[in-house]
Amino acid sequence: MSDKFQLHALLKRDAIELLELPLSTLLLMNDSNYPWFVLVPRVDNIQDIYQLDWQQQQQLLNESSLLSEILMQLFKGTKMNVAALGNVCPQLHVHHIVRFAEDITWPKPVWGAFPMKAYSDEELSLLKGKVLPALEKILTQE
Structure with a gap:
């Protein structure tokens, strides 16, 4: 992780910072149409997952899976959508959207x-x- 890391302006504008996980910052998209969360690895100048080193890739997968599982338990969704597009905001960020x-x-x-x-x-x-108590409970068990 980098001391120079800064959250991209688009993510700052559209999301609310919630929590820092070991690798990523957890954001909530400010869109109440969906339970929509975003993981942003705190690594400078990264656009795609393959650019992370192997350990960071594994940590991101762990954080993503943990977040997905907790969100589906809490919101009882029909489907969990997980995507890292980056076509508009070039900073690596992974969307987690509970769909119904x-x-x-x-x-x-x-x-x-x-x-x-x-x-x-x-x-x-x-x-x-x-959401936060469920995540913090899991994180303190690790």
Whole structure:
């Protein structure tokens, strides 16, 4: 990891920082249409997963799998969408979106389908109260 690491301006604009995992910063996309989280490895000048060293790749996979499992348990989704596109924001970031058969874009991708709907303060507080304790409990067991 780099001391020079900075979160890309697009991610700062569209997401809320929640927690630091061993490799990645966990973000919540400020879009209440979906439970939508993003892992951003704190490694400078990386655009794609293959650019991480082997240990970082393994750590990212571990963090992604852990996050996916917890989110599906908490939200009881139909499908977990995990993607690292990077076509708009070049900094490596991995989306984790809990999808439901009844969500507004199902079964299509979420990108550009509907405008982002920001969380209210109350919604954000409830979501953090649901997700963060579950993640912190798992992280302290490791």
